[in-house]
Amino acid sequence: MKWTPVVSMLALSLTAFTASANTELVGTAKTHAIEQAQHDRSRESVFKLTEKELTELRAKLNAEKSSIEKENDQLIQTFSENEEKLARLEEQLRLETGSLGEVFGVVRQTAKELEAELENSVTGVDAQTEKNVVAEITAATRLPSMAQLNGLWKALEEQIQASGQVTQSTVRFIDGDGQVVEKPVARIGAMGLVDESGYVKWDGARSETRSYVKQPSQVPTLAAAQQLSSGESVAMIVDPSRGVLLEQLALTPELSDRLEAGGVVGKIILGLLAIGLIIALVRGASLIVTRQKIQAQLKNPQQPQDNPLGRVLAVYQQGKEHTVEALELRLLETIVDEQTSLERGLSMLKLLAALAPMLGLLGTVTGMIETFQVITQFGNGDPKVMAGGISMALVTTVLGLIAAMPLLLAHNVLSSQAETIRNILEKQGIGLVAAQAENDCVVKPAVERAA
Structure with missing residues (x-):
């Protein structure tokens, strides 16, 4: 029973504290409500001000839009008018220029030709003062001015005088x-x-x-x-x-360059040609001298000289006492010996004439082998790398033919000369045998009648 007053006091204290707390909460809520109301009024005023500014800005933009549209319409109209004016002016320009377009084409073509002429002409040393004017006319896309035309004329005149x-x-x-x-x-x-x-x-x-x-x-x-x-x-x-x-x-290439391209085979062919020409010259001179001696001997057959015909006549004079058959064999032997002497060296000349083209063919084959070796190593993209072998092949062929032709001609001429001399010797020998036979025919009847 003692705790009842205490509890009652605690209950009263709690009630009083609760009431005080509620009073404070109510006050705080009212304060916040007032502040919120003020904040809302401030935002509403800002919104109203922004709406007013936006309205004014909209009106301004609409006004600018109208102005731009009006200006655009004016520009479109001006553009159309300018297009019509430009078309009229172009037509007027075409009519007024007339053939000046063709003149400009001729002038520009002349300037291009002159520019190409001046590019590498030796007059560039001291006689190309108007070169820049010519370049301007060449690069121009419109009618040249009078100054440019005068410059072109001066450039042409300058080149004519410089020539x-x-x-x-x-x-x-x-x-x-x-x-x-x-x-x-x-x-x-x-x-x-x-x-x-x-x-x-x-x-x-x-x-x-x-x-x-x-x-x-x-x-x-x-x-x-x-x-x-x-x-x-x-x-x-x-x-x-x-x-x-x-x-x-x-x-x-000079002759020495071409001969050098022939290589070793070409030098051998030239050596054979030189040897053959020496033989031909020596034998030709010998046959000419022999022919002259024989002609002189024919004029004086009673006195045999040191020549083929003289030696045949000497054999005849020494063999008059023999029979006709024996004298004929002696003369034939002498003529054969002389023929051998006359034809000395001609067989070698013929051999060289036949050997020269064969060596030329050898050089051709060697040059082609060298060409194929170069192609194997470097390909056939650059003809210059194959030029050496091809040159050797062609030059040796030409040298072989060049060597063979004069040697064959010399052999033919010398053989003809030797044959002519041999025919003279044979004719004279046959005449001597016939004369001896006639003498024997005359002597034998006289001896028989005397007997």
């Missing part, structure tokens, strides 16, 4: 060691440049010169050009192709 002039200048020269030096040269019209040793090659792109590999005979020099410019007459060889023939001259 008949001999002038001297100093140019850059590249020697054999690749060194660049300044060197005096003379320009002979539009055909070439010469220095103290002959023609020099002009490089228009680099404005440099260099020597040609080969020079023609009677090549003009700087001194000859100076004489020509002073009015003196000078004999010289000029290149009307402006360097093309001089370039080809360097590519043209």
Whole structure:
């Protein structure tokens, strides 16, 4: 029973605390509600202000849109008007220009041809002052101006005058060691440049010169050009192709180059030709001398000399006492000996004539074998690597034929000469035998009648 007052007091205290807490919560909630209401009013005012600005911005944009649409309509109308005006002006330009388009085509074509001419012409040394004007006309896409037309005319006139002039200048020269030096040269019209040793090659792109590999005979020099410019007459060889023939001259092989291409087989063929020609010359000279001696002996048959016919006559005089048969055999023996002497060396000449083309064929086969070996190693893409073997094949064939023809001709001529001399000897021998037989026929009846 003692705890009842205590509990009652605790209950009253708890009730009072609860009421106080509720009062504080209510106050806090009201405060928050007031703050929320103020925040909402602030946001509503901001929204209203933003809506007003957006409305004003919309109205402004609509106004700008209307202005742009109006301006666009004006531009479209202006564009259409300009197109019509441009079409009228183009038609008017076409009518007013007339044939100037064709004239421009002719002018441009002439400028292109002149530009190509000036690119590598030796007049670039000192006579191409209007080259830039020509390049402008070539690259132009519209009608040339009067200044350009005058420049083209001056460029043509300058080239015409330069083609008949001999002038001297100093140019850059590249020697054999690749060194660049300044060197005096003379320009002979539009055909070439010469220095103290002959023609020099002009490089228009680099404005440099260099020597040609080969020079023609009677090549003009700087001194000859100076004489020509002073009015003196000078004999010289000029290149009307402006360097093309001089370039080809360097590519043209000489006789020594062709013989070198024949290799060992070619040298052997040439050796055989030399030996055959020596034999032919010696035997030809011997037969000519023998023929002259025989002709002289025919005029004086009573006195045998040192020649084939003289030796036949000597055998006849020594064998008059023998019978006709014995004398005939003696004379035949002497004629055979003389024939052997006359035909000495001709068999060798014939052998060399037959051997030369065979060696040429050997060189042909050897050259083709070498060509196929090169093809095996390097392929057939570059003809230059096969040129050596092909040159050997062709050159040896040509050398073989060249050697065979004169040797065969010499053998035929010398054989004919020897045959002619042999016929003379045989004819004279037969005549001597016939005379001896006639003498025997006359002597025998006289002896018989005397007996």
